[in-house]
Amino acid sequence: LQDIRNTVGNIPMEWYQDFPHIGYNLDGKKIYKPIRNKDELDMFLEKMENPDYWRTVQDKMTGADIKLTDEQVDLVHRLQRGQFGDVHFDPYEPAVDFFTHEVMIHPVTNRPADKRSFIPSLIEKEKVSKLVHAIKMGWIKPRKPKDDTPTYYDLWAHEDPNSILGRHKMHIPAPKMKLPGHEESYNPPPEYLLSEEEKLAWEQQEPAERKLNFLPQQYRCLRAVPAYSRFIHERFERCLDLYLCPRQRKMRVNVDPEDLIPKLPKPRDLQPFPTTQALVYRGHTSLVRCLSVSPSGQWLVSGSDDCTVRFWEVCTARCMKTLPVGGVVKSVAWNPNPTICLVAICVEQSVLLVNPCLGDKLLYGATDQLLESYVPPEEERVQPVQWVTATLEEQSKGLRLLIQHSKAVKQVTWHGKGDYFASVVADNSNMQVLIHQTSKRWSQNPFRKSKGLVQCVLFHPIRPYFFVATQRYVRVYNLLKQELTKKLMTNCKWVSSMAIHPGGDNIICGSYDSKLAWFDLDLSTRPYQLLRHHKKALRSVAFHKHYPLFASGSDDGTVIVCHGMVYNDLLQNPLLVPVKVLKGHVMTLDLGVLDVLFHPTQPWVFSSGADGTVRLYT
């Protein structure tokens, strides 16, 4: 067998798969692959027939088949078993110490010691000098002595009062944790346990909203109580509260609620005032908007949305007369002069002057004569309204004069003497307020400019003042000097009505935002008192002529009568005491009382309501 050396080296032999040669020999000649003509069948036959087939291997480098010798097979077997390749190698030979662990007296070598072991080391010197330099320069400091003072000592041994600074006085101590109640017990009384619905409600609430931050639970014995899972949480929240929660001193309200109620004079001591409902005047079919009573106090007139005006006898509740006027009646006003029997009625665009022909025949006859005695002046003056004398047919019904305005009229009110009256027109121009004189049948427009939507107007009972209430202010004009004297701020959103004390120094204003403002004209332009007695919008307010009473009617169906004493002494403030809440009107269309009015002589109060009735309280 010749020695064929392949010189390709340690490479994957697949690279030569496609070549006829398999590598190169030492001389650089190609080594050719042995000619193989064996197919599968031959291989099989050889496997079957050749007894040495199992020990034949192919040399990859040369491609020749080699039959392993017995020694080689034995080597392979031993390697497979993990034994040493050499048969004669004994791994378990006894160990022989080459050097003993005992120190011998003689050195192993007889070499003398180096010189360097006798002289100081340069490197060390360098290091030391560096350290010395660092110490000199103060870079390295000597180790601080451990302070051996005890960790705890009597900190408050000498408390000096100077150490209490302003800070400590200002300090707001954190409130202590809330102490637990019965419901937190591990074995609470059964009533503190939550029922199923309460438990459900508790679970559905936000954790911040819950009244209890845990579910009360009952355990039969102490052994069964588990750990509380939110313990650390609660401590942590407490910590956060302590340093993040803003603190504020809160005055604890520790008042007896009874003390808060002001001490007022007993209503019993302030009598007379109306206390009970005495009469109900029925007849109107729609809401009764306005009321007026004759100066003698015998007759009452009411205007309603059913387009009629009714005249009643006060004492008997009998309807004396019904006057159809063909329009919604916005306002009625009886002439306050007792010698004249005349009623002004607002119907749509006109003001009607009606002689009701009630009472003394001489009286109403005189009124007619007074009206007829009018002589038209020579030169026709330009008037803002038209004065029309009633036709005969109308005269038979009582109608005397018609004052036709350009727009719808809201309110009419008489001067105390009974000659002048003012009307308010629902308009935005300067023509909102007109003053008429009955005897001369002459009208004038007192204002040049409109100052807002006029709600109602009023004559001063004694002096020549004229009050105009717009939405938020009440303006007081002097009619003689023709100037603005005062402007009262009502502090209300929308004034609905106004009434003046017979003394003339006090005014009350009702407003739609359920407030009643009492003004003292001498005092200031702001309300002396704002009364919020009603729950809904105020519709009307009224003063009594003689008694210190005033009343207010509101949409909540009540009339509140108050005692409003005004003293002659300027230093004494008026005394305002509510004395009675009168109920009786039925709420219809969300409206309750529409108008209130006092009897001129008696402490009685009339009220008209949206239920179509007029009621008298005595």
Next chain:
Amino acid sequence: RRLCILKGIYPHEPKHKKKVNKGSTAPRTFYLLKDIKFLLHEPIVNKFREYKVFVRKLRKAYGKSEWSTVDRLKDNKPSYKLDHIVKERYPTFVDALRDLDDAVSMCFLFSTFPRTGKCHVQTIQLCRRLAVEFLNYVIASRSLRKVFLSIKGIYYQAEVLGQPVTWITPYAFAHDHPTDVDYRVMATFTEFYTTLLGFVNFRLYQSLNLLYPPKIDVQVDVEVKPAEGKDYAMDSESYLEKLSALSASLARVVAPTHEDEAEMDEFPVEGETAEQMDARKKEQEALEKHKKLFEGLRFFLNREVPREPLAFVIRCFGGQVSWDKSLCIGATYDVSDPSITHQIVDRPCVEKQVVGRYYLQPQWVFDSVNAKLCLPVADYFPGVLLPPHLSPFVTEQEGDYIPPEKLKLLAMQRGENPGDTRLRDEESEEEEEDESEEEMKLKKMEEQKTQSNKALPVKVTAGKLRLEDKQRLEQEQQSEEKRLAIMMMKKREKYLYKKIMFGKKRKIREANKLAAKRKAHDTTVKEEKKKSKKARRA
């Protein structure tokens, strides 16, 4: 933040929020300018800076693996003390006592933390030490007043030098540590609290003439167990354990003199009437009696009851307590000791009972302490359905709901004996009484609530009817007057009045609800009883 916590700076609510916040009403926190300036002058700020620099240097040294530098740096680790802050925040000792609640609670919580993660082991050990010292002080001064087992933990209230200190300890279980808690904040608080509590402890021990750090009175120890009183290694751990066993009394600096027991001289204060004096004296006597509640009683704790709270409570009231030797060190006597009077057991039944001692559930101890007298033991035998455990912190005002158990307890405290409650018929009678009382109360409350006289019964005779009419009229008139007067109130006062009235009404409503619930529960229980009785008969 850390500085704010340590110095106790907190935000303030300004008087005019809008003015301060430049017109906006957005929620913001406001600190006083003065406070912030005050913080700037704090010397500890420099210490913090030093520490920061130290950490930076150390990190650098580690990064370069210069181990000698690391060692040197570690040797010179800057440390700071909070003594001056404690002194500054609490110029007097009483101030410190007032704020002790949170400190003690926090220490107890931290002392139950596991020794791994979350916070430093040293902190935990220090907390444990301080807490145990505090407990020992409370025992020595016998100042515990109230205990309450709640579902959250155990509340204790002690009166330390006249100041009530309330703290809560969790039940002895492993905590499941929540993830949304910032432990650094808690650790900062604890840092301050441990300093505070240490100084307070020192002062308290001094006030009782006790050694600080506390030492166990060796003499007493030897007397109690001469067999075991041998060489006792004072290595810190077993020392702390021994201390925490709470069983031995502490060594005093000065031997206890008997001056305390001499009658206190009476100094009549001017302007105080004899009645007040008497009342005060009586109170004092009651307090003394309360302090000696368990005097002369010997308790043995079974291994299933929580040892520490019970031992603490019993020792606070003068009782002697022991437990199984294998449970914890410090056991003074064995189960078989014939002188044991009470054995605390928390299992449904006890196999071998020794004659001459009561076997009781642990609630008895706590209820007795709260009731200030040794309650009848019958309700607390093992396996018996326990009576409810009531909170001692609730003081009922007029109109509040009082559970019937509390009423019973109050009666017992007054000295009325409600009789043998084991007799069934009496019990039912009592229940009925309770019910009738409740009904009465309910009715009364309703009357109050409606403030009217609709509940007045209508009589038949004519004469009386008129009389009532008059009364009614008068009442009506009065109520109307009141209504009118309320109408005249100023806006602010009216608001206040309405709020107060609303609160009152709500309270009454809640009380009524509770009472109704109780009644329903009682009736169901009664019915069940009847049913079971019938079943037994049949």
